[in-house]
Amino acid sequence: MTVDRSKLRKRFEDIRSLTELLCAPLAIEDHVVQPIEDVSPPKWHLAHTTWFFEKVILEKFEKNYTPYDPTYHFLFNSYYQSFGERWQRQERGVLSRPTVSEVLAFRAAINERMMRLLDTCSESDLAEVARLATIGLNHEQQHQELLVTDIKYIFANNPLMPVYRSEVDRDTRPPKKAEMKQISGGVMCVGYEGDAFAWDNEKPVHRVYIDDFLISDSLVTCGEYMEFMRDGGYTNFRHWLADGWDHVQTEGWRAPLYWTDRNGKWQMMTLLGLRDIDPNEPVAHISYFEADAFAHWAGKRLPSEAEWEVAARSLNTGLEHANLLDDKFFHPMPNKDSFLGNVWVWTSSSYSPYPGFIPEAGELAEYNGKFMSGQMILRGGSCATPRDHIRLTYRNFFQPEKRWQFSGIRLADNLHK
Amino acid sequence: MTVDRSKLRKRFEDIRSLTELLCAPLAIEDHVVQPIEDVSPPKWHLAHTTWFFEKVILEKFEKNYTPYDPTYHFLFNSYYQSFGERWQRQERGVLSRPTVSEVLAFRAAINERMMRLLDTCSESDLAEVARLATIGLNHEQQHQELLVTDIKYIFANNPLMPVYRSEVDRDTRPPKKAEMKQISGGVMCVGYEGDAFAWDNEKPVHRVYIDDFLISDSLVTCGEYMEFMRDGGYTNFRHWLADGWDHVQTEGWRAPLYWTDRNGKWQMMTLLGLRDIDPNEPVAHISYFEADAFAHWAGKRLPSEAEWEVAARSLNTGLEHANLLDDKFFHPMPNKDSFLGNVWVWTSSSYSPYPGFIPEAGELAEYNGKFMSGQMILRGGSCATPRDHIRLTYRNFFQPEKRWQFSGIRLADNLHK
Amino acid sequence: MTVDRSKLRKRFEDIRSLTELLCAPLAIEDHVVQPIEDVSPPKWHLAHTTWFFEKVILEKFEKNYTPYDPTYHFLFNSYYQSFGERWQRQERGVLSRPTVSEVLAFRAAINERMMRLLDTCSESDLAEVARLATIGLNHEQQHQELLVTDIKYIFANNPLMPVYRSEVDRDTRPPKKAEMKQISGGVMCVGYEGDAFAWDNEKPVHRVYIDDFLISDSLVTCGEYMEFMRDGGYTNFRHWLADGWDHVQTEGWRAPLYWTDRNGKWQMMTLLGLRDIDPNEPVAHISYFEADAFAHWAGKRLPSEAEWEVAARSLNTGLEHANLLDDKFFHPMPNKDSFLGNVWVWTSSSYSPYPGFIPEAGELAEYNGKFMSGQMILRGGSCATPRDHIRLTYRNFFQPEKRWQFSGIRLADNLHK
């Protein structure tokens, strides 16, 4: 496949500059802190995504390469054993240096060197440079989503309750009633097949047998979730997996993350500030354990990732109706019930390799494969996912207790019980 | 189905007395300790299996039931929220009372009351009593296996290296060379179907699509595992899942559990005492992470549980050739390569409900379903599993880092790579 | 000083056999468990005190010495770096072997070898053997007290509430009213001076300046302590040291250890079983933090160790009125207000070396000196201290949060405020 240098340059510029735009509303101080291990300081995201291009591409393809700052290789390697020693992840928030402006200078310098390389590298290098640059850009888009969710945590965790952007017009029409749609099973094909970019973990396309099943055409709303809460959802162990119940006890979970009980009334912290719960919007910031308990309470279940993918292929209403990062709502919205966007939905599938999985070559073999243990698959993207990043075959994954992502619920059920 | 009271009585007597026989070689002190949370004191096993019959059956069906000792209901409930408060699991080893002889008296009393109930309960109660008694007996058999593995840990953890029983004659013939056998895939049926006892988690029988695949007719041996060790298996992160590599670092894993390096020579602690490694016997006491790393190093992979079950149906050589608890070897043996016995094999499948899974009714709904998170499936039984307890559809499950069970490896591979 | 061999033998026999007598009421199982790190299994005490004689004396002085069991040197060394590696303290309760009877055989064998050595060692060795044997016997007496308090913890921690011995006649007369006695200060001598045995930490006698002060002739009673509790003692931070208040919060302290609120009525677990609080008996099982908070609430203070020693010299009514181990009450008693016995009293003095302190020679330098950090001094002995072990100069010491010893309060005050 021939590479279009100017299209790739354009895409590089667009994605790289969006990352900085996402940080524009922040104070310098907001770039520095790490309230929990999961949440990285925004300036770390700015630097790490840049390190990726330097380490994975420039170091190999740039003529007379010299490192921008050798210490940055230590500071901004995330988890690649192949790339040597790293600063400990849980200590990212104790580093005041490099400063934000030093990190932005690092970005500018690497951007310039990358642009020059894209212009000038030999034709023989170009295919590989383009392949790696595409990975680097998709990597950066993943960090754009993390940036949004990490900023939300940093703000929501602060008693001063800073606001990321001002409130937007919301669709106040009542959402249409959720319906369980029947999907035909059989031996189905699952996974990515095609020539465009997809992660190694989406491949190869492979056969899966599934029974006919039911799946909701709507995400579970805050209003529905509050019924679960009112019905003692958080106090009745019968709905919960044992590990989930342990978390309820030890973490004191009584509601989704960011919900707060103000004198008997539930409110939620959003990137647009603290406000009342909108019962019509999809519930977000719940763990797999909560999603599973809700489904149990509702007499239904979560879909497997194969079921979700098969259903999405026939029911998805298209990216144009989805609430994604580009829409700049930074929050799940009512009446946006595409299978894509709004919130990632927890599936009942644990993260494991597809039959015939082949990890990315070289150091990037560490990108996905080594994390295939102890995590659950989420599907569909969220209001923090870039539109040109998401696909029906996209596999996201987190430990079942994580709540800081825009994660929610789409119910499924057996056809015959 | 009509219940044969005398056959059930006989089975009750046999299984209950075997539990006590397994403890016969122990000193009183050996019954008391709990070196790690996973390992329960033998007297706790003796009491808990008895509590099960009292709580689940006698309390409901015995005329004029009075508790043997109300405090025992608190002390010997393992994890049933439905049965109320419990003594904390990790504190089982701090209870010197009830003494071993008090626990044996408890067993004798409940045995007598159970036998009387089996004789005298009304025909209308009998079916339910028999159903629950059968669960109680299978439950007790699971604890027989745990007793053996817990005793092994208690002994191996003691610098005085006590011996459970004396060494037995071993088959010293070199094992036949392992062969990868081809198994045909397609839409296959997996799970238990029939009228005999099986756990809720083995049902319902359901369809799974699998590709044609290869699976070894032999378990991985200690000799093969030592090649992995000599080749730097424990020091090369490339073979490991990230969570597994973390365990290697923090736990200092360099070999299977119970292996010990004496002046450069590996030995192992067994229930028959400390001795040299026999390269011909199946490797045991490894975690899922180690099994997965070994398979990666070997250029192969672990089977899924569906693959294992399908393969076992055609390749299994029968219970009579298997090394099981009844054979009293208390250790994996060479040349016993049935798909059953010797060591449980880790599969690549995480523990989740089969499509259409219906938990056991009532309080026993907690028996299996709530643990379907964070664990991996093992198949096939071990040298510590009773012969009339194991089945090809049997699903065992442990967290991927656990090593104190007789757990090992059977390799699989794709037909076309 | 010449050594009387037969007197020393007699004392050796008496003390060694008392240790075993203290264990006589125990079941074998009671010897094995370690519910918290502070509490050692009784069989460990039996073995460790024996190891002390073998390691410190026999190994050096016995002709043709061979170790009883070399592994015991590893298992029963408590904290002596000089004596090499040790089994970890917090893991003492996971060792089922050696069994109790093996430990008693070890005791018998070492007793016999010690007796023979005391008979047969050369005159030139005798002084040193006698010196070390005397240390060994005082060491064993310390472990007799620990045995009693550890057994109490083991029993009180068990919901079956075992009883060590049956209840005794108690003095039910109301205690005389406590009086604050005035003691004259000045430059006073503190510490041990004389030829009999005393620990290195009691020496040398040295001068201390103290002001005139007041000290109570009575221990604080349970009734007085309940007034503190009723007055919100455990909920008002103003009475507490910051570290103490942290413990109140994190440990949930609401009363002394072993007190339990049964339907609004306080009861206490004793070695004689569970019973109502006797308001007339001295309060016990409180931490330094609680003693200090009580004194603050009462408008008084704790005595320094120098004040206590000076006061005890003039107010002590003699060992014959004290409630000590030999009296076999195993519990503090009313109307026993000698400065000795009943409960150790917390002083306001931290544990530090006396001016001119010289540690014991050789390996026994580790006996006391290295612990002079982070601990508070207690004085006076308790109902678990042997009568011929306690002295007015005796310094006991524990971390300020410890509560499982028989520890209580004697109030002091400034003369002029």
Added chain:
Amino acid sequence: MTVDRSKLRKRFEDIRSLTELLCAPLAIEDHVVQPIEDVSPPKWHLAHTTWFFEKVILEKFEKNYTPYDPTYHFLFNSYYQSFGERWQRQERGVLSRPTVSEVLAFRAAINERMMRLLDTCSESDLAEVARLATIGLNHEQQHQELLVTDIKYIFANNPLMPVYRSEVDRDTRPPKKAEMKQISGGVMCVGYEGDAFAWDNEKPVHRVYIDDFLISDSLVTCGEYMEFMRDGGYTNFRHWLADGWDHVQTEGWRAPLYWTDRNGKWQMMTLLGLRDIDPNEPVAHISYFEADAFAHWAGKRLPSEAEWEVAARSLNTGLEHANLLDDKFFHPMPNKDSFLGNVWVWTSSSYSPYPGFIPEAGELAEYNGKFMSGQMILRGGSCATPRDHIRLTYRNFFQPEKRWQFSGIRLADNLHK
């Protein structure tokens, strides 16, 4: 005593502005982070010292007082239970807001309101306002020292090794040889007596008996400390308190904090950057445990706080020769052997109330008294202590394992051994 309003205003302005000057070399990012619980973010120091004036003075004395921002009372209360709930100390580094400029605005506003109050408060309020303002200013000076040591930790902990200020001229003359000076003992007066400001914990003056003793006229140098290291100081348990030895093992101590072994050569991180060890300068950043171990190795001991105070009264060469904060070296210097300045010296005395101690009235009772447990006394001030803040009676105190303060050693000894 009449209060001079203009002098007090002047002092207020001077001290408040010095705090900000100390932060002038920092990047905004440097104000935010908290690498360990002990180290507070510089912007927290800026805010907390301001909160103190608002909460302790303005809230009580300002007409029509309204809080600057009520949430600040929650965020910037350090440990005062009397002042209500607080943000958790270990979470100070996760708050990006208020920003540095918001904190500086807070400072400016409270400064203005304080200045107005000092001008306009009634004569009847003035004495109390002045008393509290003086406490507030001394409190701020304590935080100036903490600012310097916290900034040092923040910088030294960063692999980029930022520099606080550039290196200064150092005195390179070899220091004079240390001499042990004899001090006469007896009943001595210790503690503060006078009309100027002193903390409650320095009072009342009281009598202490001490023997004649020896004390060094010099601080222990880095060169001397390296001899201890070379002689196996960190590997020989015999020099160490048991708690100290535990720290050596678990923390891996091999040298003072901030020392780093670069290819076999020791260097140290300073506020002036990384450089070679100067053997002539006083050793700093050692724990009490290390100070005590060094003294043991040297065959000497640490002075008690009474000994230090008595010796300092006769040997101190005056504030003008001392290296203090005002000298802006930000590092211990050779040939500055006053008893004041350079490094605080660990004494052998634990932190406890002087006989007759009366805590500050009101909420400030919490300032010192509640911390009198588990800490050791340090004396003399350091290169980070303001000159008009230190006194011979000044008592500093830290837990014995702390190393991030400028803490060092002055040896003492008994006259007759």
